Amino acid sequence: MADALMLDSNGPDDQPRQVRLSSPDKIVWPATDQGAAITKADLTAYLDAVAQPMLRGLADRPVTLQRVRGGIEGEEFYSKNPPKGVPEWSRTTMVTYPSGRSHPQLVIDDAATLLWTAQMSTVTWHPWPVRSGDNDHPDEVRIDLDPQPGRAFRDVVEAAHGLREVLRDAGLTPYVKTTGSRGVHVFAPIRPRLEFLEVRHAVIGIARELERRLPDLVTTAWWKEQRGERIFVDFNQATRDRTLAAAWSPRILPGAPVSVPVTWEQLDEVVPAELTVHTVPGWLEEHGDAWTGMHDDPGEIDGAYALWEADLERGLGELNFPPDHPKMPGEPPRVQPSKKVAEHWDEDGNRVDPPAVRRSRRAD
Template structure:
């Protein structure tokens, strides 16, 4: 791309022209560098970015492509530019001690393309560019923005800009009737400087985060927590939808061992369904840990979920995608009503984080790599993605074995007690969340709690400084636009439980 009024200048590089190379090399501003290991101790990787308006946007780390000479020269040029603060608009994920620098040096980098969250794939350092003004380094999208039609999400957001309290929303080829759009679901929260949030705000949120939340909802039987009059009104815990529903809403029929009958569950497999459920006052989306979708890890498993208990137990729905560790603080603030659950408080959440890091260390010692998200309330959800070769009973066994081992290490901090009074002052680890039919709120689901918190997947580095109210309906979409889905590839990171169970045998 180039400026319309620019001219070609022979033998001279012009900032008016942006060269798009077939080899995917481009120039980036250096905003910091990390310490390396061994012979690379002086410089492990550069932190790269590009200007967007007056903000320096983080693009990637690059640690490949250096030789001894380029390391020595780059480090010598960066040392005089050191500063105390991060120059990027975002907080890059850091994996080593980092020095920030004034964004004045430019590096040319070869890479294989851009990820969905605007980071570089497989970057390799080529050289420093002394002939480039750092302020002129901009993402090519900013230089040339091709005209395009509005996306489905943008069309929905445009329709929701109306002041009308009711409308028929066009969602692709489907229509969703919306009413009471100005009804307050979450009252204003002065402490968070957050205005009242309405049904309209909820619908906007779901439209914006739909690319992120729908993959985590797909093919999983859904339990809805509906609050049609807001978080201080009546709550409905709804597993089955008996009322009329639109044609775009998919369902699955599952055999119930308790009543020896079949029940229909909703599947939230598309954007119209997500928005239709929001219209019905569904604030929280709770899903099974298994999916009604065969895959490479479900060979020989059936898709008959309804005819009998035996059929259900031999189906893919009896084989979870995760071992779940539900970390639930029973540490009270002192402000709770008699008999009430502990309310969100910092002391409780800090202890939950400490237990989560102990759990991670233990699981890593078992060659299992866990992932983590906030529950949106007081606790944390730690998941271990697994291949669907073992059923819920096996997953529950692993969760209990690990939980009891961790409790023996930290008996003053952790409990597996079912008696609520015996949990007081401790972190309760509920291994029975690994039972078929049990649910937890899905990633990015809002919670019906003051402040409108959402359940947010995090990196372990992010967890260290996190608080549940950092992630709310009012700011979560902006974060996701910046970071992408931290759990976006979770179903590709499956691990085997067989070896863990073999070692656990007496």
């Protein structure tokens, strides 16, 4: 077993760089019926093969690194702060989190930095929907179609085509990719004019419109107990500090599946489980990158935001934020509907003591 390899790659401005890869024979993905085991060296070879299109989605963005200790069957963790030992040629950008806390986050502009993150046991890359020069105004709408148990991938494809029409009607140009799992990610480039909360509201407007058009297939219900077998339109992927796996990124799942951009025509035929670290370099060579030029002509988000405003007129308001997000004005109660006791919550979704508890506390 080799102790280390030196990988030749390109840094910023195509300057040659070397990246040291320790333990290249270390297994990251164990062998499955679909393919042989994938080592750390295999992963870097894969990244080298897809670097050009993958960097189109990573470059100039803050990136969260999903890393493992002991391969995908070991400990999994996320690096938001740059890992120790960042190469001197790499750069960072300051980001602000929902808590108000700020710190630098790694930006992956070049193939050498990408390979270095693999050396640091990264297996999935999660770029923010913002550029490093303006980390508060997203330049992408991102929606995750998350199937519930009982739904097939063909059902998700049907929902994705419905979402495509909603986005088009709102004046946006949608792009689609597999997730590397059971769902589909739909993106649309936008001009970075609105802040995260406003973009999230526009996405809620889109999600509710899709739900109206396909009520038996999709849902915006945040609580799983209310979804049934419908596909969840995950509006919270538009929340600050929420990210999706990058295009061309492997996933921490058996068999090393990859999140692959496809055309809308290819979506009808593709079998996601067949798109893996083993097979995707050949797929890319044969089909090219379906997302080339995605940001050449970004759309305006006004039409999507108008859907949100129309829903406000209908009496529909805020939806739940992720549980680690600060409580927001107008947010529904953060309690499962089946466990909610009406008198414990005010009209703004804030928990209050019932009268009996208040009287007891006064007596004490």
